Amino acid sequence: MSARRVVVTGLGVVVPHGDDIDDVYRQIAAGTNICDRITKFDPTGFACQIGSEVKYTPDAPTEVGPYSVHNAALQYTAGAAQKALAYAGLGPASGEASDRRAVVLSTGVGPANIHFLGPIARRLHGADADPYKSDLGSFYDYAPGEPEAEGMDDFHLDTAAPICAVMLGAAHVYNTASACASGSHTVADAGALIRRGEADVVLAGGICTPVTRVLVPGFAMLQALSTRNDDPSRASRPFDAGRDGFVMGEGAAMLVLESEEHAKARGATILAELAGWGYSCDSYRLTDPQPDGVGMALCMKRAIESAGLGPEDIGHVNAHGTSTPLNDAAETLAIKKALGAHAYKIPVSSNKSMFGHLIHAAGALEGCLSVKTLTEGIVPPTINYEEADPRCDLDYVPNVGREMQVDAILKNSFGFGGMNVSVVYRRYEG
Amino acid sequence: MTTSSNSERILVTGYGAATPFGLGAEALHQGMLAGESRVEKLKEPLDQLRPGYGGVVALGARDIRKLPNSRDMRPGTMTRYTFLSTLALGNAMAHGEVPFEDDEDALRRGFYVASYTNSDRFDKYVRFAHHVSGEDNSGAPTILDSEVPTAIRKFSSFEFLKLMNNMPTAHGGIHARCQGPCNTFLGTPSGGVQAIGRAVEVIRDGLADTMYAGGVGASVHPQMMMVRATRELNSDPSVEPTEAGRPFDSEATGIVPGEGGGVLVLERESTANGRGATVYAELAGYGEWFEAPATPRGIAGSTAGTVRSAQKALDAAGITAHDIDLVVAHGEGRTDLDALEARGLADLLGDRVSEVPVLSLTAHIGATEAAVGPLSAGLALEVMRTGKLPGVMNRGKPISEFKGPTGTESSDCVVRHALVSITTREGINAAIVLSAVS
Numbered sequence A: 001m002s003a004r005r006v007v008v009t010g011l012g013v014v015v016p017h018g019d020d021i022d023d024v025y026r027q028i029a030a031g032t033n034i035c036d037r038i039t040k041f042d043p044t045g046f047a048c049q050i051g052s053e054v055k056y057t058p059d060a061p062t063e064v065g066p067y068s069v070h071n072a073a074l075q076y077t078a079g080a081a082q083k084a085l086a087y088a089g090l091g092p093a094s095g096e097a098s099d100r101r102a103v104v105l106s107t108g109v110g111p112a113n114i115h116f117l118g119p120i121a122r123r124l125h126g127a128d129a130d131p132y133k134s135d136l137g138s139f140y141d142y143a144p145g146e147p148e149a150e151g152m153d154d155f156h157l158d159t160a161a162p163i164c165a166v167m168l169g170a171a172h173v174y175n176t177a178s179a180c181a182s183g184s185h186t187v188a189d190a191g192a193l194i195r196r197g198e199a200d201v202v203l204a205g206g207i208c209t210p211v212t213r214v215l216v217p218g219f220a221m222l223q224a225l226s227t228r229n230d231d232p233s234r235a236s237r238p239f240d241a242g243r244d245g246f247v248m249g250e251g252a253a254m255l256v257l258e259s260e261e262h263a264k265a266r267g268a269t270i271l272a273e274l275a276g277w278g279y280s281c282d283s284y285r286l287t288d289p290q291p292d293g294v295g296m297a298l299c300m301k302r303a304i305e306s307a308g309l310g311p312e313d314i315g316h317v318n319a320h321g322t323s324t325p326l327n328d329a330a331e332t333l334a335i336k337k338a339l340g341a342h343a344y345k346i347p348v349s350s351n352k353s354m355f356g357h358l359i360h361a362a363g364a365l366e367g368c369l370s371v372k373t374l375t376e377g378i379v380p381p382t383i384n385y386e387e388a389d390p391r392c393d394l395d396y397v398p399n400v401g402r403e404m405q406v407d408a409i410l411k412n413s414f415g416f417g418g419m420n421v422s423v424v425y426r427r428y429e430g
Numbered sequence B: 001m002t003t004s005s006n007s008e009r010i011l012v013t014g015y016g017a018a019t020p021f022g023l024g025a026e027a028l029h030q031g032m033l034a035g036e037s038r039v040e041k042l043k044e045p046l047d048q049l050r051p052g053y054g055g056v057v058a059l060g061a062r063d064i065r066k067l068p069n070s071r072d073m074r075p076g077t078m079t080r081y082t083f084l085s086t087l088a089l090g091n092a093m094a095h096g097e098v099p100f101e102d103d104e105d106a107l108r109r110g111f112y113v114a115s116y117t118n119s120d121r122f123d124k125y126v127r128f129a130h131h132v133s134g135e136d137n138s139g140a141p142t143i144l145d146s147e148v149p150t151a152i153r154k155f156s157s158f159e160f161l162k163l164m165n166n167m168p169t170a171h172g173g174i175h176a177r178c179q180g181p182c183n184t185f186l187g188t189p190s191g192g193v194q195a196i197g198r199a200v201e202v203i204r205d206g207l208a209d210t211m212y213a214g215g216v217g218a219s220v221h222p223q224m225m226m227v228r229a230t231r232e233l234n235s236d237p238s239v240e241p242t243e244a245g246r247p248f249d250s251e252a253t254g255i256v257p258g259e260g261g262g263v264l265v266l267e268r269e270s271t272a273n274g275r276g277a278t279v280y281a282e283l284a285g286y287g288e289w290f291e292a293p294a295t296p297r298g299i300a301g302s303t304a305g306t307v308r309s310a311q312k313a314l315d316a317a318g319i320t321a322h323d324i325d326l327v328v329a330h331g332e333g334r335t336d337l338d339a340l341e342a343r344g345l346a347d348l349l350g351d352r353v354s355e356v357p358v359l360s361l362t363a364h365i366g367a368t369e370a371a372v373g374p375l376s377a378g379l380a381l382e383v384m385r386t387g388k389l390p391g392v393m394n395r396g397k398p399i400s401e402f403k404g405p406t407g408t409e410s411s412d413c414v415v416r417h418a419l420v421s422i423t424t425r426e427g428i429n430a431a432i433v434l435s436a437v438s
Helices: A021-029 A072-087 A114-125 A136-145 A147-155 A160-168 A182-195 A215-221 A260-265 A294-306 A325-345 A359-376 B025-033 B061-065 B080-096 B104-108 B122-131 B145-154 B158-162 B167-175 B191-204 B222-230 B269-274 B304-317 B335-352 B369-386
Strands: A006-014 A050-052 A098-108 A170-177 A201-208 A251-259 A272-281 A316-318 A408-415 A419-426 B010-019 B039-041 B053-055 B109-115 B133-135 B141-143 B182-186 B210-218 B259-268 B281-290 B326-329 B417-422 B428-435
Touching: A006 A021, A006 A072, A006 A182, A006 A260, A006 A359, A021 A359, A072 A098, A072 A160, A072 A201, A072 A251, A098 A160, A098 A182, A098 A359, A114 A136, A114 A147, A114 B122, A114 B133, A114 B141, A136 A147, A136 B122, A136 B222, A147 B222, A160 A170, A160 A201, A170 A182, A170 A201, A170 B191, A170 B281, A182 A201, A182 A251, A182 A272, A182 A359, A182 A408, A182 A419, A201 A359, A215 B145, A215 B158, A251 A260, A251 A359, A272 A294, A272 A359, A272 B109, A272 B182, A294 A325, A294 A408, A294 A419, A316 A325, A316 A359, A325 A408, A359 A408, A359 A419, A419 B167, B010 B025, B010 B080, B010 B191, B010 B269, B010 B369, B025 B369, B053 B259, B061 B080, B080 B109, B080 B167, B080 B210, B080 B259, B080 B369, B104 B109, B109 B167, B109 B191, B109 B369, B122 B133, B122 B145, B122 B222, B167 B182, B182 B191, B191 B210, B191 B259, B191 B281, B191 B369, B191 B417, B191 B428, B210 B369, B259 B269, B259 B369, B281 B304, B304 B335, B304 B417, B304 B428, B326 B335, B326 B369, B335 B417, B369 B417, B369 B428
Parallel strands: A098 A170, A098 A201, A316 A408, B109 B182, B109 B210, B326 B417
Antiparallel strands: A006 A251, A006 A272, A170 B182, A201 A251, A272 A419, A408 A419, B010 B259, B010 B281, B039 B053, B133 B141, B210 B259, B281 B428, B417 B428
16 A cells, blocks of 8 residues: 555635634534524424524535536535635646546435425315325326426436545546444545545545435434424534434535645645545445444444554544444444443533534534644533543543644544544654 | 456356346347347326336245345335345345354345336325315415325324335445345446445455345336336337337337346455355456536536546456457436436447447346346346347337447357446446456
8 A cells, every 4th residue: 555645735614603713613523503493394293303503504606617606515626625725725727637636525315305296286286186196197297398307317326536636636436325434434535545645635525415304303203303492502412311313414524635745746735644444334234323432442442443543542542422322332332342442531421412413514523622622631521521421431521622732633524324433643743 | 436456356246137028137138049028018097107117026025035034024115126135135145045044244244236216116106295285375286284184194103114214225334134235226227237346346345245236117106107108218108018118229119117126246256265155257357437417407418427437447447448249238228328328338339330249238128227237247247148149129210329239149159358337317326347257
């Protein structure tokens, strides 16, 4: 394997806390919650009424090359990419796409915004028709010619990664998904492209817009979401004994990764080193992590080894920390398996306590915050930590951020289906 | 980007397929040798959605039960994508005789698959949308949020888990006991080739010894058919279904929905030799190139994507276009993209363009999204193994840009190097080279 070092030179976000990563980090370090009652629709009567929403219009281009940036997900994508490239000091791409540049982006939305088909069905079948007895064949024959059917394009974010590729001037595009592990997975895959010499610059990250009328009640049916509807600001409470599920969040986050020599050659400010990464799959169950945390521990060990470090070199764990009963207990067990006694000596915190779970974007956002932790010297807290769970017995930085210099951060991301990814961000020393 | 060249060979030690011809790449190959098309009229209510026909995989839950290590498989928790992916993976496991124990080897096995996400209960989403649709006081359409909690109860809770776009990988990781790198590639028909190419690098990086890699497509589905119908990409409903898929043909009228799954077993040479595996070929090279469409919803303006992705695969394999004995291309079945792909292949092959056979699955099973690359690889491996080359089908009046052979009869051949090259409407192009191993 090549010894090329991978460095982080740019960070960009469009997330509930804002679209300026420096300001977002200040809020996170100060323990500022953003989870609240959902406003995008009226959630009265929903099992879960809590979300973490982007409540502003992001600064994003309306067109990128041949692509229209026509919906919120694409605006978040283009906005975050624009911010990340500007942060890295990379100007707008021009000319032919470069063989040395790549995009690795994770997208997730699914058939989440289905409502546009409703008016078509009403028009065809009549306002009084029983939706559950209407003729689907006639709907399928009629609907494609109706203007609302254009909304079908929004089901899949096929153009999100190509939009980023045009913005970066990249000749290589990967659109990947590993559920909640996706954001860190893209960072790890991007690091691998650079380390083995295939690329010099990679834009990596994720985008997700799951705060919808379908997915919020749908995931509530899976009993994955918090139903602390009367107290939304305290709903996301990773590692706390009273946790009852996660809060669905939306947004996009991206990192610019470069080979060290490329960054130095262009005089870029190097924010941190992406020192290593590890992958594993539980091969266990679709919904539950391995309760003994073996798979999670394996990817943490692989990441630390990939970074050329030992467990004692890790100064902080930026946990996956979803606020679900199963994940947080299994992750705690896994951290102890991976780090041994050292696990009790270092701060372990969950950023999700403040903004919920951004699913495909989560690992990338928390990666951006990990980089800022290295450069700014404040380990963010786990807020809403009030009552200890005997299964969760580490130092979770309860409620107040902690000023301390950290040299290496282990960032965990674990997804439905047993997808595990850990990455190690390290203070850059040239 | 090309595959690294600094370590041991990556071998293909098995390949699996689920297509309208049944389970296995051999069935696909035999069907193509016989000049058959499995594109047929669809059942209600899909027959009402243009084009009303498609290539359907007629396999069911019982076929899952016949696969290796299928005890924990739950077909009822799978979307069509996951189901087809699982069939192809299980078929590859059986074909490659790969072990699936929870042992040390499992830690070094992984699964990369290209997919999409779609609900099999699109009907329920349509009815949900209808249920929550209303009008405000001015008569304008509005959404009745108060109806959502009632309407959502028509779904089962598992519906929303099934929807997650990594579910083919998740099921596969459990099925094949993969505890190494697992990932899902999305969004383009070249995704299956990308999954194969990146899986090779995972092995080269030392993160795995064995990788299952492939892709799945399930576009005989109202959601995908409606997207294409809205964009007027689907083929003409009045055409005879078996004659509808017309790659590189001037009488092509559009995309024929198809479905299938294809998975290769890729192994480090020392691992394959260590277990005495049958070796079918070397995965000798991989390349890719993105060229953005020239216009909104259009296709790329030049052949650079096709040529560069293929050239990179050839470079990585250490061969030139003169060494290629067979091309299996996309041949999507719309003349705009087919013309671009044909021109790209002509640019690549140069003076050999008239003699190198160019096969496409489209005439036989329709457009299979991300499965097309892995299934094309399976076909190429069968041609290499048997020396039997299918003739082309539904290409009686080739487009002027297509310069290759158009013989319809099957023939004997010797293929040392096969190129699988997938040019896509999205502009994300990818190619692999499969080379015979002596």
